[in-house]
Structures are given as structure tokens and as C-alpha cells.
Amino acid sequence: MDTNPKNPPIDRIDGRQKVTGAAKYFAEFDLPNMAYCVIVGSEIARGTMARIDTKKAAGAPGVLGVFTHENMPPIPGWDAPVGGQADGPPPKPKTEETYRILSSPKILFDGQPIAMVVADTFERATYAASLIKAIYTRQPSKTDLRKYLANGVMPGGAQGADYSRGKPDAYQSAPVQLEANYTIPIEVHNPMELHGILAHWTGEKQLMIYAKTQGVNATQQAMAQAFKIDPKNIQVHTEFMGGGFGMGLRTWPQETAVVAIARKIGRPVKLMVHRSQMFTLVGHRPYTVQTIQMGADTNGKLVGLAHAATAETASYEDFTEATVNMTKFMYACPNVSTRYRIVRLDRGVPIWMRGPGEATGAFALESAMDEMAHKLGLDPIEFRLRNYTETDPEHNRPYSSKHLKEAYQKGAEAIGWSNRKSQPGSSREGDWLIGYGMSTGTFNAFRWQANARALLKADGSLTVQSAVTDIGPGTGTALTMIAHNVLGVPIDRIKVEYGDTSLPNAPTQGGSAIVSAVGSAVFDVCTAIKKELIELAVQSAGPLAGQKPEALTLADGLLSVETDPSKKVAVAELMRSHNRMVIDKSGESKGGPNLQNYSMYSFSVHFVQVRVNPLTGVVRVSKAVSVADSGRIVSPKTAASQMIGGVTGGIGMALTEEAVIDHRFGRFVNNNLADYHVAVHADVPAIETIFIDKPDPYINPMGAKGMGEIALIGFAGAVANAVFNATGQRVRDLPITPDKLLRTA
Incomplete structure (x- = not known):
């Protein structure tokens, strides 16, 4: 970690609380007379409940209530028109389905709550939930994106619009061309802390909430809308969180349901979902298939670039993200087009996750840049420099600040880029092939x-x-x-x-x-x-x-x-x-109106060294260097920690993480931490973080730009590029697991 001597690092102000156990997370709050809620999920991905038997559960010891679509307490705000759900984010385009938790026997995705059991202890609620039996009328389910790619539709809103500048398909006229498909599988947040809420009505229209939310004011507003009460009468508390990862960016339907149930039974109610429900009830990175079409002249200048992405969403709500946005402005290219489509499947709705759509898009774009550099016989950094731009070609205005050239230089020196062999598969140490890769990341700098x-x-x-x-x-x-x-x-x-x-x-x-x-x-x-x-x-x-x-x-x-x-x-x-x-x-x-005169982005450059065993296909990231160009670094120590966390998540994205669905049943088969593999200590090398640490002159008085997203955006591409340099094998479908390398060897 390099630091500015004028701004020395300090320890986290909450560090001692977290390592000694003094930090109190939402589930650790206990209130007098508190009850516990357990969710029972559906066992099919599409169909209708013909019957649900709750009699045994209702009669079990300590049970205070069993709630289904037949007796769910009313939620006044859910009378809002479909497409503007009171329990969710801003209104989404209307789809052909409606989802209101415990409002109908209709099943729209596997694991959809069909009952919520409340008892005086968690153990009793869990036991009673196991007694509930449902009989279903099953319908064929659609959960395989690849099978339904042709069903993609253009999302509503500006983010869904096609983009074009210059001549369409200009890449086809270039002397050097590339066309390739890239796939990102479903990835699930899986933070240490599970999702949940504790709701307590302190009066008829007075509500206290302890929740796992990334925005207490947003949760306050969502609950005020759902229950038609003054937001001032709702207090939401979330001082500590064990990993947000994007799942806390909205108020989920089960949270609203718990609040309604707490009002009904007249006691505080706590819900904490179990690990398998983290796969179905709080979003995920959507499965996405992308195509990059790129053309360049023999001097390494981009002639044309097209980026198309198709991603999954739920049948009942359209989720979109900025998967193709980076392609619009990252490089100097006169002819650029992007297209984004969504396919409505029988799945729970996705959400932004551990580096949003830009992380998905950067994998495709930066892998393609590496592939094109190889075709041209150019160093990947040199290819990027030949297409470098100091102004935003999408909006035709200057960047508020951009020091990416310096980031390339510093990162290359730190990783030992001069040791990289241009011929793939030509560097070896003992039983291991050695490769170097790099990739660029970027994300909007907001105020x-x-x-x-x-x-x-x-x-x-x-x-x-x-x-x-x-x-x-x-x-x-x-x-x-x-x-x-x-x-x-x-x-x-x-x-x-x-x-x-x-x-x-x-x-x-x-x-x-x-x-x-x-x-x-x-x-x-x-x-x-x-x-x-x-x-x-x-x-x-x-x-x-x-x-x-x-x-x-x-x-x-x-x-x-x-x-x-x-x-x-x-x-x-x-x-x-x-x-x-x-x-x-x-x-x-x-911010003032002058911010509109500039394009404001943070940038990152990730460099990795990998070792690949050609006999087993095992890939090890042996060295990682991440450089952040994100304005003034306010808190160097926590900034370095954040970059290290992004790299750790990026290693998981590149090498291990994939939620697998058995499409015969529309159900996850690895919905646990034994079978869903996140990066662990053995997978993560020493990580060097470097900060350009030059203030942005326009964005805010500190000159600081955001850094959390760029810590991960682009990293998976750097790993894929390094694997190619080590082996000569290009893996375009994440994660890069041994079977893929051995299959193509």
C-alpha cells in the first residue's frame, strides 16, 4: 500500500468493536416478548399450490401464527399499480406477471415463500415450518437463459436503449477482426451475515426496525409507503453489517411481510433467512451472455466496436444494469454500437452484486481487447494506449480527471510486466506455466x-x-x-x-x-x-x-x-x-451545475500473475497488483482494504463462483457454502494496492472519487488474460475451472 505522507493511515474506528464482538448486528438485538419467523419456500419453479396444509404447524408448541396466501395481513401500500412495487426500488417497466408475497397460490420461482411461521423461539418456528405440506400443480418452468436467448426484449428506460455512433458494423471493414462470446454465470452474494429484519411496532403508527439494509432512509421510505404512515414515525437502525454486496440495496418483500405480521400478532418479530434462501430471496448477479465484435487497422487503432448483452430477469419484474456502458466511452473508437436485452425467466429477480453490470461487461470488453492485441502482435498495454482518449467519446466532453496512463505504468512496474512473454505458453517454472494479464475497470463517480x-x-x-x-x-x-x-x-x-x-x-x-x-x-x-x-x-x-x-x-x-x-x-x-x-x-x-460539464469516472488497472498446472488444469493467482485512479484517497488504510476485498471477490468471480441450476426442476443444486465456492485464504495471494492519489478538481471539496466498485470491475478479465498468456487457451465462460482448460487442451 502506497500512502500520501500528508494523509497518514489510521485504524478503523470500528475495528476493535468488530474483532472483540462488541459490534452489534441486527440479529443480535433482542427485545422483550420477541417472536421468531421462519420462511417455508416452494418446491417448484412454476405452477400453483393446489393445497397447503398448515394444521400441524399451527398446533405445534410455541407457534403464534402461520401465515399463507389465505390469511396474510393486509399491506395498504401494496394496492399500488403493478410495476411500481411498494416494497421495492423505483418503478420498473410492467411485465406480464405480478408478485406479492403470500398473496396468491401462484408460484413464479423456486423457493418463493408459501408460508411464514412465527413462534416464541427460533427452534420452535423451524420445527413447525418443517410440518407444512403443500400439493402443487406443476407447470413447465423456464430457467435456462441459453435456451431462451431469442426471447430477449428491450428493457424500458434510458438504460435499455440501443446506442450507436458512427457507422453500424464498421468493424466488418477493418483488416483485423474479432468476434467472440463471453458468459457470466449466476453468482450469489453469500456474505457472512445472513439477510433478515427485526420489526417492532411501538405504537399504532410507530415502528422500530433493525435490518440488514444498505440504506436506512431507503428502508424507512419503503415501509412508510407500504404501510401508509409518516416516515418520521419509522426508525430504522443498521450500525453494523457483515457484508452488503448489493443485496441490501432494496427492501425485499419478506421484510415488508414481517412488519405486517409483527403488527398482526402484537409482538416484535425477527426473521433471519437460512443460507439456501440467500440463493433465492435476495437477488444475485444475473446470468449474462455477451458478444463482442471488434475491428482494428494494422496500426492497432480501433475501427469499429459492437457489444451486445443478454441477461436474465424475473417474469414479474424487469431488472437491468449497465453491462454495456463501459464500451461506449472507454476507448477512442469512431464507430461503436451497444445493445442490451433481458429474458424473463422463472427465477427470483436479480440485483446489483459485488461490482454491478460494469463488472460483467468489463470481463467481455477487456478479454476482447487482450484477444485483439494478440492478433495485432501488440503488447496489451500498448494496444490500450494507442486507443487512449482524454475526452469522453460518448458524451463529447472532458473527463473531470483521468490518470490512467500513470496507472498503467505504476502497475506494470509493480507486477514485473517486463517478464511477460508475448508468446503464450512459453514461460514455465517447474510444473507450472506462468502467465501475466491485465485489465482496465471503470465506474461512474457520483456525488x-x-x-x-x-x-x-x-x-x-x-x-x-x-x-x-x-x-x-x-x-x-x-x-x-x-x-x-x-x-x-x-x-x-x-x-x-x-x-x-x-x-x-x-x-x-x-x-x-x-x-x-x-x-x-x-x-x-x-x-x-x-x-x-x-x-x-x-x-x-x-x-x-x-x-x-x-x-x-x-x-x-x-x-x-x-x-x-x-x-x-x-x-x-x-x-x-x-x-x-x-x-x-x-x-x-x-454538487453544483458545473458537474454536468464533465464526465466523471473512477478508473482501475488490475495486473495479475497466474500459475497453471497443465496436467491438472489448476489455476493459482500468484501475484496481484491493483491500481486505483479515484481522486484523493481520504482514508488510505481502509481504501487499501477495500481494494484487497475487491480483488478477493474478483478471484472468486474468475475462478470459482457459479450457482448451478438443474433446469429440469428450476432448482439450485449447490445452494450452500460447501458447494458454492467463494475464494478462501488459499486462493488469495499477497495483494499490492497502489493509489494515484491526485484530487479531482470538480467533483467535491475533498477531490475524492468512488473506489468500491472499481476494486472488482475488470479483475476477472485480467485473470482470463493471464491464463491465456500462460497456456494459449482462451476461456470465455466464467469461472475458469480445471475442466475447461483440460477440455480445450
Whole structure:
């Protein structure tokens, strides 16, 4: 990890709590008279329940209620028109199906809840759930995307629109051409912490929720809409989370159902799904098939580029993501077209996951760039440099900042790129073939609206407040650093309170936007405190009387003249002398209209060295270097940790992760952590992280751009490219498992 000496790393503010067990996750909250809910899922993927027998379950010890489509408590907001579900994200295009949990005997996907059992203990609820029996009228199910690719439809909204600039199919006129298909399988979040909710009605229209959500304000709004109550009467709490991964970006139907059941039985109700239900009830990366058509001249300049993607969605809701977007602007190419289609299948709805659609699209684009470089006889970095652009060709405007050339250079030096042999399969150490690969990643740099509050007390302590959820990247630590850099309050005197709707509103954590958004709000309110302190100092008797405000600086609880540190006053003394026990500032922060003049993206470059055993087909990532061009790095230590986490997820995406469905029944066959393989310690080498660490001059006052998504976006392509360099075998269907290498050997 390289760091800026002017911004030294600090330990996570929540680190001690997490490693000692003091951190309290939603499921660890216990309320008086609490009940427990267990979901019973369907055993078919398409059809109708002819009958459901709940009599034995209802009579089991401790059971407080068994809820099915026959007695589900009403949810007022679910009377909304189909396509704008009260329990979900913003309205989606209408489909031919409707899904309301426990509202109908109709089955739309395997594992769909058919009953929810509530008892006075979790064990009793689990036992009673096992007693429920259902008889189904089964219908043929459609779960295999490859079989139904021709059924793809254009999604509604701007994201679904076809894109074109220049001449269509111009790649066909190029002297060097490539056409290839790339496949990403279903991948499932599988964080350590399981999904769930604890709901407690404290009054007729007063609701307290502990949940696994990436946005407490978003959950608050969803529940307010569902139950037609004032959002101010709903408090949502999520201080700690054991991995969000995208599953917490919406309020899922079972959460809303638990709230309704808690109101019905008059007791707090807790739901935590089991591991197999994580595969069916909280989304996944959608199975996606992509085609890249690329043409270049003999000098290595792109002539034409076409990118088509077809992805699965549910029959009852259209989910879309930005799979083809990177292709529109990443390289200087005069003729570009993209097309995105979705196929409605008998599956639970997908969701953004551990690097959204850009991660899927980057695998195809960056693999194709490597393939074309090989056809041209060019180094993969050189090919990218020949098609480098300093302006966004999609929107015809400059990037707010882009230092990708420097990232290529630094990463190549760190990985030892000069050791790469251009002839695939020509480098060997003992029994292992050695290969090097690289890939580029990019993601929008957002700045959303956010609120924050800061309270500086006369004892020198500072409290910063925001409702934002820290899903794991160290948001609280970053906000601490921002406050420290503005006010000079020692790190151990700063307390950050977050993860609760009683605090100032904040956006959902996702899209790598929280440091930019909430960090800006914290910067603004701390700057307002600093301004008031300076005004107090220069407008009253004392060592700083009459000084120009811009000449003063704050550090270690002292306000002083920057050019003459002997002229100083302690902040605590200054506040007491003016009878100010606390300076309290709140405010909203958002980007100005000038942001529309620039294209704002974060960039990454991933380099890997792999070792491949030609006899067994085993692939080992032996070295990884990831370079981030994401503006100013606010919190170097947590930023490095975030990059390492992205690489770890990228290794899983490239080599191990695949949720397998038996399409005869539409059911997962590896819905557990024994058979669904995530990357573990033995799969992950030492990872070197490098930051360009140059502030973006436009996006926000810190100059920081998002980094969470680019930590993974592109990495799988780097692994695939390295495997090709090691073996001469191109695997276009993830994950790259031994059987695929041996089959093509």
C-alpha cells in the first residue's frame, strides 16, 4: 500500500468493536416478548399450490401464527399499480406477471415463500415450518437463459436503449477482426451475515426496525409507503453489517411481510433467512451472455466496436444494469454500437452484486481487447494506449480527471510486466506455466445529495452524525479523517454516529458514492464550525484579534497564525471565553451545475500473475497488483482494504463462483457454502494496492472519487488474460475451472 505522507493511515474506528464482538448486528438485538419467523419456500419453479396444509404447524408448541396466501395481513401500500412495487426500488417497466408475497397460490420461482411461521423461539418456528405440506400443480418452468436467448426484449428506460455512433458494423471493414462470446454465470452474494429484519411496532403508527439494509432512509421510505404512515414515525437502525454486496440495496418483500405480521400478532418479530434462501430471496448477479465484435487497422487503432448483452430477469419484474456502458466511452473508437436485452425467466429477480453490470461487461470488453492485441502482435498495454482518449467519446466532453496512463505504468512496474512473454505458453517454472494479464475497470463517480451534523464541544471533542450505513468499507473512518483534516481535532477525540434514521438523511451506500456525498456534507458542516471559530478569534480580544481569517489554521485543538505559530489560542479556551459550550452545525450538500460539464469516472488497472498446472488444469493467482485512479484517497488504510476485498471477490468471480441450476426442476443444486465456492485464504495471494492519489478538481471539496466498485470491475478479465498468456487457451465462460482448460487442451 502506497500512502500520501500528508494523509497518514489510521485504524478503523470500528475495528476493535468488530474483532472483540462488541459490534452489534441486527440479529443480535433482542427485545422483550420477541417472536421468531421462519420462511417455508416452494418446491417448484412454476405452477400453483393446489393445497397447503398448515394444521400441524399451527398446533405445534410455541407457534403464534402461520401465515399463507389465505390469511396474510393486509399491506395498504401494496394496492399500488403493478410495476411500481411498494416494497421495492423505483418503478420498473410492467411485465406480464405480478408478485406479492403470500398473496396468491401462484408460484413464479423456486423457493418463493408459501408460508411464514412465527413462534416464541427460533427452534420452535423451524420445527413447525418443517410440518407444512403443500400439493402443487406443476407447470413447465423456464430457467435456462441459453435456451431462451431469442426471447430477449428491450428493457424500458434510458438504460435499455440501443446506442450507436458512427457507422453500424464498421468493424466488418477493418483488416483485423474479432468476434467472440463471453458468459457470466449466476453468482450469489453469500456474505457472512445472513439477510433478515427485526420489526417492532411501538405504537399504532410507530415502528422500530433493525435490518440488514444498505440504506436506512431507503428502508424507512419503503415501509412508510407500504404501510401508509409518516416516515418520521419509522426508525430504522443498521450500525453494523457483515457484508452488503448489493443485496441490501432494496427492501425485499419478506421484510415488508414481517412488519405486517409483527403488527398482526402484537409482538416484535425477527426473521433471519437460512443460507439456501440467500440463493433465492435476495437477488444475485444475473446470468449474462455477451458478444463482442471488434475491428482494428494494422496500426492497432480501433475501427469499429459492437457489444451486445443478454441477461436474465424475473417474469414479474424487469431488472437491468449497465453491462454495456463501459464500451461506449472507454476507448477512442469512431464507430461503436451497444445493445442490451433481458429474458424473463422463472427465477427470483436479480440485483446489483459485488461490482454491478460494469463488472460483467468489463470481463467481455477487456478479454476482447487482450484477444485483439494478440492478433495485432501488440503488447496489451500498448494496444490500450494507442486507443487512449482524454475526452469522453460518448458524451463529447472532458473527463473531470483521468490518470490512467500513470496507472498503467505504476502497475506494470509493480507486477514485473517486463517478464511477460508475448508468446503464450512459453514461460514455465517447474510444473507450472506462468502467465501475466491485465485489465482496465471503470465506474461512474457520483456525488449525491446528503446531510450531516457536527457538534464541537468546549472540551475539544467532536461528534459527527449521518444516517449513512457503513456496509464494511470503512465509511465511518473516512468521515473521521475528513473531519480531522478540516478541524484538526485529534482522531481519538472524534466520534462518528451513523446507521440510524434519527440522524441526518443520507443516501443508500452503493455505487461508490458515499465518501463523495456524505463526506462532502461532513466537510461542509465542519468548515462552517471552523469559520465560526475563526470569527470568534479575530473579532475579540486575544492573541488572534484582528488577524485575517485566511491566515489562520487549525490543528491539534489549537487555532494559530499559519506563518507565526506562536500566535495561537486553544479552541476549548476560545469557546469557554465566549460561553459557547457547543458549536452545532447541520447542513445539506450536493454538487453544483458545473458537474454536468464533465464526465466523471473512477478508473482501475488490475495486473495479475497466474500459475497453471497443465496436467491438472489448476489455476493459482500468484501475484496481484491493483491500481486505483479515484481522486484523493481520504482514508488510505481502509481504501487499501477495500481494494484487497475487491480483488478477493474478483478471484472468486474468475475462478470459482457459479450457482448451478438443474433446469429440469428450476432448482439450485449447490445452494450452500460447501458447494458454492467463494475464494478462501488459499486462493488469495499477497495483494499490492497502489493509489494515484491526485484530487479531482470538480467533483467535491475533498477531490475524492468512488473506489468500491472499481476494486472488482475488470479483475476477472485480467485473470482470463493471464491464463491465456500462460497456456494459449482462451476461456470465455466464467469461472475458469480445471475442466475447461483440460477440455480445450
